[in-house]
Amino acid sequence: MKQLFKLAWRNIWRKRRRSVIAIVSVAFAVIISISLRSLMLGNYDKMVEAGVKNSGYIQIHFKNYWKDKSINDLIENSPQTISTISAINGITQIMPRLQNFALAAGENTSKAVIVNGIQPNEENSFTNINKRIIQGSFIKNNSKGVAISEGLAKHLKLKVNDTLVLIGQGYHATIASGKYTIEGIVKLPNPQMNLMNVYMPLPIAQEFASAQNMISAYLINLNDNKNINTIAGQLKINLGNEFEIMTWEEMLPEIKNSQKIDTTIFTMLASCLYLIIGMGLIGTILMMAIERKKEFAILQAIGLQKSQIQTVILIESVLLGIVGIILAFTITIPFILYMNANPIPLTGDSGKSFEAMGVEPSLQLGVKPYLFGLMASIVFAIMLLATLFPILFVKRLKTSEALK
Amino acid sequence: MKVIELKNVSKIYNPKGIAVQAVNNVSIEFSQGEFTAIVGASGSGKTTLLNIIGGIDTPSSGEVYVNNKQINQLSERKLTEFRRDNIGFIFQQYNLLPVLTATENVEFIMELQGKPKTEREARAKELLIAIGLGEKLNERPSKLSGGQQQRVAVARALAHKPKFVIADEPTANLDSKSTEDLLQMMQELNQKEGVTFIFSTHDQRVVDKAKRVIVFEDGKVKEDYTKNDNEKHKI
Ligand SMILES: Nc1ncnc2c1ncn2[C@@H]1O[C@H](COP(=O)(O)OP(=O)(O)OP(=O)(O)O)[C@@H](O)[C@H]1O
Ligand SMILES: [Mg+2]
Numbered sequence: 001m002k003q004l005f006k007l008a009w010r011n012i013w014r015k016r017r018r019s020v021i022a023i024v025s026v027a028f029a030v031i032i033s034i035s036l037r038s039l040m041l042g043n044y045d046k047m048v049e050a051g052v053k054n055s056g057y058i059q060i061h062f063k064n065y066w067k068d069k070s071i072n073d074l075i076e077n078s079p080q081t082i083s084t085i086s087a088i089n090g091i092t093q094i095m096p097r098l099q100n101f102a103l104a105a106g107e108n109t110s111k112a113v114i115v116n117g118i119q120p121n122e123e124n125s126f127t128n129i130n131k132r133i134i135q136g137s138f139i140k141n142n143s144k145g146v147a148i149s150e151g152l153a154k155h156l157k158l159k160v161n162d163t164l165v166l167i168g169q170g171y172h173a174t175i176a177s178g179k180y181t182i183e184g185i186v187k188l189p190n191p192q193m194n195l196m197n198v199y200m201p202l203p204i205a206q207e208f209a210s211a212q213n214m215i216s217a218y219l220i221n222l223n224d225n226k227n228i229n230t231i232a233g234q235l236k237i238n239l240g241n242e243f244e245i246m247t248w249e250e251m252l253p254e255i256k257n258s259q260k261i262d263t264t265i266f267t268m269l270a271s272c273l274y275l276i277i278g279m280g281l282i283g284t285i286l287m288m289a290i291e292r293k294k295e296f297a298i299l300q301a302i303g304l305q306k307s308q309i310q311t312v313i314l315i316e317s318v319l320l321g322i323v324g325i326i327l328a329f330t331i332t333i334p335f336i337l338y339m340n341a342n343p344i345p346l347t348g349d350s351g352k353s354f355e356a357m358g359v360e361p362s363l364q365l366g367v368k369p370y371l372f373g374l375m376a377s378i379v380f381a382i383m384l385l386a387t388l389f390p391i392l393f394v395k396r397l398k399t400s401e402a403l404k
Numbered sequence: 405m406k407v408i409e410l411k412n413v414s415k416i417y418n419p420k421g422i423a424v425q426a427v428n429n430v431s432i433e434f435s436q437g438e439f440t441a442i443v444g445a446s447g448s449g450k451t452t453l454l455n456i457i458g459g460i461d462t463p464s465s466g467e468v469y470v471n472n473k474q475i476n477q478l479s480e481r482k483l484t485e486f487r488r489d490n491i492g493f494i495f496q497q498y499n500l501l502p503v504l505t506a507t508e509n510v511e512f513i514m515e516l517q518g519k520p521k522t523e524r525e526a527r528a529k530e531l532l533i534a535i536g537l538g539e540k541l542n543e544r545p546s547k548l549s550g551g552q553q554q555r556v557a558v559a560r561a562l563a564h565k566p567k568f569v570i571a572d573e574p575t576a577n578l579d580s581k582s583t584e585d586l587l588q589m590m591q592e593l594n595q596k597e598g599v600t601f602i603f604s605t606h607d608q609r610v611v612d613k614a615k616r617v618i619v620f621e622d623g624k625v626k627e628d629y630t631k632n633d634n635e636k637h638k639i
Contacts, residue, residue, distance in 0.1 A: 003515050010503035294498050301460050301495075302560075303488020303516055305481060400461040403495065 004308055008315035011288070019320060022284045026324025027331070029277040030375045033270045034332050035365065040262045042340065042366030044255070048225070050358040051252045053127050056095065056219030058232055059251060060085070061244040065216060066251070071100050071169055074214040075243065077202075085218065088234050093221035095122050098205045098214065102168030102176065104148075104198065106156025113152060115166065115198045117205020117215070126221065129186060129199070136160035136184035143201050145181035151194035153185045160185060164198070171211035178208045189358045274378060282386040285317050289390030296394060297402030310391045314384075321383040325376050332372075339365040406472075407568055407600050408434040408457055413466030415452050415623075426452040427463070428623035434568065434602060439594045441611050442604040444620030450604035451572050453620070457602065458491050458570045459483045471567060488516060492561025492599070494571035499557035500545040506532060506556050507541045513564045524563075531559040535589050551582025555589060562593055568600035575607055587613045608638070 012019045059066075060081075065073040075081070077096050085094055098117030103110050120139045124130045130138035139147045146164055158164060163179050170176035180200065188194040206212055220235075222228060228247050235245045249256050289296075296309050343364035346354055351361035415427040426449045434440065434457075442450050455461035456468060459475050468476040475486060487493075500509045510528035532541055535555045537548075545553050554574060561569045571590075575583040591613055594601050603610070611617060619627035 003512075007501070007503065014503055295501065298493075298495060298498060299501075300484065301458070301487065301493050303484055303513055305484050400455045403455075403460070 001311075004312050005315055008312045008319060011312070011316055012319055015288075018284060018288075022281055022320050023324040023327060025277045025280055026321060026379055027328040029273050030325060030328035030379060031332050032273060033266075034328070034371050034375055035335065036269065037266055037371055038336050038339075038365040038368055039363060040266060041368050041371075042364045044259050044262065045366050046359045046364065047255050047258070047357060048248070050360075051255050052225075052248050054358065055248055055251050056093075056126075057222045057225065057228055057248055058220040058235065059246050060218040060220065060235065060239065061216060061246070063242055063244045065244055066246060069099065069101075069216070071171055071209055071211070071216075072173075074098070074171060074211055074216055075218075077213050077215045081218075081239070084238050085220065085235065088231055088238065090222050090224065090227050090231055091220055092223050093122070093126060093219075095119060095126065095219040095221075096202060096215040097217050097219060098202060098209065098211065099216045100168060100170075100176070100205065100209050102166045102198075102208075104152065104156060105165040105167070106158050109156055111152060111155055111196065113148075113166070113196045113198050115168070115200065115205060115208065117200055117202040117208075119202055120199075126219075132186040132188060133184050134187045136182070138184045138186065139199060139201055141201055143183055144204065145183040145200075146204075147184040147186055147199040148182055149194045149197040150185050150187040151191065152196060152198070153182070155195065158182055166198070166208065168209075170209045171214060174210040176209050180204075189355045191356060274382060278382040278386065281317075281320075281382060282389060285313070285320075285383075285386045286389045286393070288316065289313055289393050293397065293402050296397055297399045300397070300399045301403065306394055306397070309394050313390045313394065314387050317383045317387045318380070321379050325379055328375075329372060336365045336367060339363075340367050405436040406433050407436050407438075407470065408432075408602075409469040409472075410457070411467040411469070413453075413456060413463045413468060415449075415456060415461070416464045425623050427456065429466070430623070430625055431466075432618065432625060432628065434600060436600060437594070437598050438600045438602070438616055439591065439614055440600075440602045440616040440618060441614035442602065442618045442620055443606070443611055444604075444626075446606075448620040449623040450620055452623075454570050454572050454602065454604055458493060459487050488513060489564070490567045492564070492566040492569035494554070494557045494561050494569065494574045494603075496573045496576045497550075499560070500553055502545050505542045505544055506537060506548065509545070509556055510559045510563045512560060517564060519564075527563055528559070531563055532556070534593070535559055536585075549582070551578050551585060554578060554582070554586055558586065558590060558593070562597060562599060565597070566599065568602060571601065571603035573604055573606065575605065575610055580609070583607060583609055 062073040062075045082094055085091065096119065100115040102113055102115050104113040119141060120143070121141050124138070134150060139145060148158070148164060153159065160182055162182050164182055165179050166177065168176045188197060200208070202215070206214060222231060232245050232247050239245070299309060300306065343362035346361040346363060354361035410430055410432050413427055413430045414425065417424040417426055430453065442453065444450055452461065456463050462476055467474055470490060475483065478486060501512065504512065507525070507528045510531055511524040514524040514527065529541065532538060535558065537552060537555060540548060540552065545556070548556065575586055578586060587610055590601060593599065605611060614631070616630045617627070618625055
């Protein structure tokens with residue numbers, strides 16, 4: 001075996017330039033595909049993070065709440081429910097919210113808004129919404145007033161310390177209405193959202209909707225997204241049928257969809273890339289065999305088994321693959337780590353569209369170790385495929401004829 | 405002692421339906437220590453015969469025995485093993501592996517057989533020095549002249565001490581000086597190691613060195629005789 005290995009290794013360097021081209025093309029395919037995919041997945045991670053930052057990993061509602069988001073489909077904010085939830089491992093935070101729709105009136109215009117009843121301190125630690133304040137200060141747990149989004153303030157021509165009038169539907173067909181002092185104005189990254197959000201402490205919102213101690217959702221945070229489906233399943237079992245348990249993937253299907261599209265695009269690109277490179281490799285490896293026909297015949301005559309010659313060919317292509325992969329990894333690993341630690345800031349329109357999704361406007365490569373294993377396996381599969389032809393060639397080789 | 409025996413061996417090629425009788429009912433024997441030349445016109449069947457003797461090709465009919473063991477029935481795998489352990493080959497050209505040094509080429513078959521490194525190295529060195537290439541032990545074939553390469557090929561063919569050596573026109577690509585050197589060397593090794601040599605040739609000088617001459621014509625043995633030292637066979 002050592003002898004065959006020595007032969008294979010030296011054969012690779014026999015036509016140095018050709019081998020270098022083969023190695024570089026393998027490395028090229030691996031580098032491009034890993035980098036591109038890391039960029040996509042890094043981007044995806046950021047979208048998930050931004051989405052989850054707003055919705056939590058999991059939400060618990062009254063059954064069928066999500067479809068209509070009706071103020072009549074509420075759950076009780078009870079210590080039992082909370083302790084049932086927090087009994088499950090992996091849950092780091094439980095946050096109640098009461099969401100309602102209302103009409104907000106300024107001096108002479110009105111606007112449909114979302115009224116968010118929240119626990120300001122908890123919410124800050126999770127969504128950092130207080131960092132978005134541009135006027136006044138964000139509401140506290142014991143505030144009596146509200147914070148509104150900047151677009152809304154502009155539309156209603158309201159500023160800090162002005163009064164916001166809200167009218168809407170309350171719990172069980174009551175009329176909800178109230179007047180609130182504006183304590184702060186926040187600028188939300190998503191322009192749509194920026195036009196329609198009102199934040200008030202949970203008790204004030206419950207009073208507004210005549211829904212004492214009721215909430216529309218618990219937002220659940222996890223220490224690791226990996227366990228999300230297990231935890232959601234456990235919640236379903238432990239809480240029973242009255243509740244609706246939704247993961248962020250279910251609440252934000254557009255993230256999953258955009259990932260599906262990305263995956264399709266990537267698969268197509270990578271397939272093309274590997275197809276082209278693969279054909280080149282098949283050609284190279286087959287040529288390497290065909291031009292050594294006489295040499296193989298002599299080797300066979302002096303006592304090398306066909307299987308041993310085939311082994312040499314196999315080792316040659318595996319070595320080409322390994323060297324290519326090592327080259328690719330030595331370039332990609334530091335590159336990805338660097339690009340992960342130092343994202344490229346995005347400016348202009350693309351930056352704005354990132355911001356609109358509440359996503360940091362930068363290109364950041366994700367660190368995904370499994371990609372390396374995946375791409376290495378693909379290269380090996382191609383190399384093995386490429387070796388099939390010369391192996392058949394040797395199988396058919398007739399020594400006495402090849403010697404002529 | 406009889407080393408090789410051919411009984412009624414024929415080889416018929418059948419390309420595109422036209423039968424060519426390359427070897428026609430040949431029966432010959434070769435004994436230990438022979439130094440035999442096979443001569444004959446181009447297309448007379450020399451290569452075909454040598455390939456059959458060497459187990460590279462199989463006869464269409466007839467039997468081939470080496471050391472009383474019938475080889476023309478062996479499977480490809482067994483036959484390859486048989487060649488490795490019993491026969492040394494010298495071809496007209498491209499004998500050596502270009503990626504191996506002279507020493508490594510000579511050691512090659514011994515390494516395949518799993519002989520220990522020290523034994524291999526000693527044997528390769530001994531042979532390469534004997535053929536006058538003691539200075540070129542670690543050169544690759546591309547750094548050697550054609551004559552030197554053929555000498556290394558002879559060393560390789562002998563290294564694992566085969567029962568016999570088959571050489572199909574070993575001097576065809578050599579100038580007269582190299583031809584003479586190679587023949588000289590083959591002769592010395594034939595005497596010193598007692599190994600049987602069977603070679604085909606078109607070269608009068610090669611025939612002159614042979615002890616036995618087999619003349620081939622149309623796939624048949626036309627003449628087969630053992631010479632006295634000074635006798636000449638004119639081809
Ligand atoms: N693979 C083959 N297919 C068909 N015919 C063949 C094949 N190999 C050899 N022959 C024919 O068999 C005959 C003997 O060929 P062979 O090569 O043994 O001759 P040779 O004596 O070695 O000739 P040369 O001196 O030119 O090397 C020739 O007529 C040749 O055309
Ligand atoms: Mg011939």
